[in-house]
Amino acid sequence: MVMAIKSYVLAALSAASTLAAVVQPAPRASSFVTISGSHFDIDGEVGYFAGTNCYWCPFTYNTAEVDTTLSDIASSGLKVVRVLGFSDWNTLPPTGEIWFQLLNATGSIINTGADGLQNLDYVVASAEQHGLKLIIPLVNNWDDFGGINAYVNAFGGNATSWFTNAAAQSQYRTYIHAVVSRYINSTAIFAWELANEPRCAGCDTGVIAEWATGVSQYIKSLDPNHLVTLGDEGLGLSTGDGSYPYSYASGTDFAANIQIESLDFGTFHLYPDGWGETYPWGSSWVQTHAQACVEAGKICIMEEYGAVTDRCTNMVPWQNASMASLGMGGDLFWQWGETFVSGYGDSYSINYGSSDWHCVVQDHVAAISGKSPPPSTTTLTGPTASGSCSILWGQCGGNGYLGATCCAQGTCTYLNDWYSQCQP
């Protein structure tokens, strides 16, 4: 079954590239992700993309399993994978455990060894080989893999004062510097993400906004190549139905945060099971957020979403709502499953080749490719434009394209009727 699917996809791919070679110059193999009009440009393809989460990918020594997983993700037509970029500890873990950072007020250690960041190196290298792009969050709001509480244990304060705790923030930036500079030239990085689901319970929303502004500017100062995003769940939005996820109780203001200039795009998550909402409610969650993104001139992605039951019935409408909404650039379901991986599954896992995979992944990817050429005719205000001309690798022409037709850097190069690009 699985083998048959793989060879079908391979056959389709080689047919497509033969066609491309005859009709058009093939898109370049690999480049940094940029924003083009109202969509992302991933290796020369502008349009809506689908992706997934593999949080555990950096936490195994079994590199064959990493390769197989990323190969299965890529051959399924997904383009983006979100993997964790943190593993914070307060005491040295048992030998063999993979850890990235030891936090201690009198001397923290960033582990670049074989039981440390070299495992993330492997995932980045494997993603490069498989033509996938990674979104990498740099700290966890929750206690899994350490999180903010690991900093609190080392530097004092609590989970809400963490955002302004000088010693904790200094070490967090030291860690960011170590990770970001490691992959600064890698075309496999889609974006750096400040945190997984940052919340500041009961705080003024200005606390997270100020923190996000400072940290994102810091990352931009280190790395001009990659996009930066917040990683929040989209909690706190006045245009919804006023139910709990729309409230500001968690200290995030979605509409305000996506206006932060140094955040290139917005994120939100969707878990009706955990939030006490119905499944159909999810589509309005998508639409209200997309509208806020359009108003902020930013592209957004639904970067985690899942349903515990009846995935085909419950998740597909959210995907359709997202694809149909201006302002939405893609979605990443939670989470990719493989039958050979034990210990990392949860009630949201969608196993490769399963019946849920057929509707949530295969049908979704087919629907996206059926949409091409993308309706990328609206230019959202964002980091695309440099002055009034497009940046390097940005779009500079094409049928229906309404954005800048000059290049701030490089030359506007015709790729096909739908797409011209600023190339060096």
Ligand SMILES: *[C@@H]1O[C@H](CO)[C@@H](O)[C@H](O)[C@H]1NC(C)=O
């Ligand atoms: C930090 O490290 C020192 C020296 O190894 C140790 O004595 C201390 O208990 C550690 N602090 C914490 C909070 O773990």
Ligand SMILES: *[C@@H]1O[C@H](CO)[C@@H](O)[C@H](O)[C@H]1NC(C)=O
């Ligand atoms: C966290 O620390 C801040 C600053 O000291 C304090 O105002 C707040 O009440 C603390 N929060 C909790 C939940 O203890």
Ligand SMILES: *[C@@H]1O[C@H](CO)[C@@H](O)[C@H](O)[C@H]1NC(C)=O
């Ligand atoms: C990244 O590329 C720049 C420009 O080519 C180079 O100067 C720098 O050393 C590279 N950094 C890494 C970490 O490879």
Ligand SMILES: *[C@@H]1O[C@H](CO)[C@@H](O)[C@H](O)[C@H]1NC(C)=O
């Ligand atoms: C979702 O979109 C696909 C493709 O456009 C369509 O075939 C399908 O009926 C839609 N499903 C739902 C539940 O909206």
